[in-house]
Amino acid sequence: MIHVHVTTWFLTLVLFFVAVYLLRANKQKPLKIIQMVLRLLYLLVLGTGLHLLAAYYQFQGAANIKALVGLWVIFCMEFILTRGSKGKPTKIFWIQLVISLVLVFVYGYGILG
Numbered sequence: 001m002i003h004v005h006v007t008t009w010f011l012t013l014v015l016f017f018v019a020v021y022l023l024r025a026n027k028q029k030p031l032k033i034i035q036m037v038l039r040l041l042y043l044l045v046l047g048t049g050l051h052l053l054a055a056y057y058q059f060q061g062a063a064n065i066k067a068l069v070g071l072w073v074i075f076c077m078e079f080i081l082t083r084g085s086k087g088k089p090t091k092i093f094w095i096q097l098v099i100s101l102v103l104v105f106v107y108g109y110g111i112l113g
C-alpha cells in the first residue's frame with residue numbers, strides 16, 4: 001500500500017505543476033480536465049494514506065501529524081488552482097505549500113522513515 005501512496009502523491013505533484021503551467025498559459029479547457037484528474041488523485045492519496053494510518057499505525061503517534069500535514073498539502077494545491085483560476089491572489093497558499101511539503105517529507109522520510 002505504501003507504493004500506491006507514493007505513486008499517487010508523486011503523480012499528484014507532477015500534475016499539480018502541469019496545472020500551474022496551464023493556469024499561467026491561460027489554457028482553461030485542459031486546465032479543467034487536469035483539475036478533475038487531480039481531485040480523483042487527491043481522493044486516492046487520502047484513501048491510501050488513511051489505510052496506512054489505520055493498518056500500520058492504528059492512528060497512533062507521529063503518523064497522525066504526517067497525515068494532517070499531507071491533508072494540508074492537498075488543501076494548498078486545491079486553493080492555489082481554484083483561487084488562481086478566479087484571478088485571486090495565491091501567494092499565501094504558495095508559502096503554505098512550501099512549508100507543508102517540507103514537513104511532509106521530513107515526517108514521511110525523516111521521522112517515520
Ligand code: HEM
Pocket residue numbers: 002005006009012045046048049050052053057063066067068069070071073074104105107108109112113
Ligand atoms: C500530497 C500529499 C501527500 C504527500 C506528498 C505525502 C507523502 C508521503 C511520504 C513521502 C511518505 C513516506 C513514504 C515512504 O516511507 O516510503 C508518506 C507516507 C505516509 N502517508 Fe503520506 N503524503 C501525502 C498525503 C497523505 C495523507 C492525506 C495521508 C492521510 C490522511 C497520509 C498518510 C500517510 C501515512 C500514514 C504514511 C506512512 C508513514 C510511513 O510509514 O512513512 N499521507 N506520505
